[in-house]
Amino acid sequence: MKAEARKLAIADYKKRPSIAGIFAIRCARTGEVWVGQTYDLDKIQNRIWFSLRMGDHKNAELQRAWTTHGEASLSLEAVEKLKEEELPYVRDAILKERLAHWRATLGAQAA
Secondary structure, X not given: OHHHHHHHHHHHHHHOOOOOEEEEEEEOOOOXXXXXXXXXXXXXXXXXXXXXXXXXXXXXXXXXXXXHHOHHHEEEEXXXXXXXXXXXXXXXXXXXXXXXXXXXXXXXXXX
């Protein structure tokens, strides 16, 4: 019965809707802010933190902040969650527009 319960839990996890949106990473020591977009706000921190730990994040300035100040100085927050959109091209256009808005608003760099 334990294996069946595990299979059901995995199936439920895969069915859960992902929430697209805009996130900001802040460095408490320097005040720097990086803003990015994602199709799944629940998973983005793990993905970014993993690449930072490995030392191969695509943003050299963010990687430098991580290396210099450490994990404890960085935080990630969702700044905007998008409503569920059925059409991918509409979602992509909205994400692009909102990303530009938040970068300008926060004076942020690309994450």
